[in-house]
Amino acid sequence: MQETARIDKWLWAARIFKTRSIAVDAIKNGRVTIGGVNVKASRPVKVGEVVNVKKPPVVYSFRILKPIEQRVGAKLLPEIYENVTDPKQYELLEMSRISGFVDRARGTGRPTKKERRAIDAFVDPVMFGFDDDDMFDEDE
Numbered sequence: 001m002q003e004t005a006r007i008d009k010w011l012w013a014a015r016i017f018k019t020r021s022i023a024v025d026a027i028k029n030g031r032v033t034i035g036g037v038n039v040k041a042s043r044p045v046k047v048g049e050v051v052n053v054k055k056p057p058v059v060y061s062f063r064i065l066k067p068i069e070q071r072v073g074a075k076l077l078p079e080i081y082e083n084v085t086d087p088k089q090y091e092l093l094e095m096s097r098i099s100g101f102v103d104r105a106r107g108t109g110r111p112t113k114k115e116r117r118a119i120d121a122f123v124d125p126v127m128f129g130f131d132d133d134d135m136f137d138e139d140e
Contacts, residue, residue: 058090
């Protein structure tokens with residue numbers, strides 16, 4: 001077993017990020033810290049270090065149990081790291097999920113299904129006294 005691994009490879013191998021390039025981007029943008037210090041992608045990690053990963057709105061914390069650089073199956077993840085994320089972070093995540101649709105300002109983003117039906121009902125040609133056939137008659 002190797003004693004160290006690059007942080008970008010470890011984040012990818014431990015399935016914290018889907019691709020290594022996404023892991024490198026997160027590191028470059030300052031979303032990955034070890035001991036409160038931003039790291040570079042080439043920084044070696046050792047057993048026992050705690051890696052903090054910011055994925056807004058949550059900051060996940062992982063204690064490294066095995067520094068690996070080759071991706072492993074999901075069933076082997078408990079041997080790779082221990083999730084030491086504060087439970088308050090998960091409460092924050094749940095609150096943001098719940099409030100995501102409630103606090104959406106009306107008219108911003110894509111319309112909801114209910115709003116789309118209201119739009120369709122508003123612009124329905126029958127409302128203006130036209131039939132579908134009348135709109136496309138070329139005789140007149």
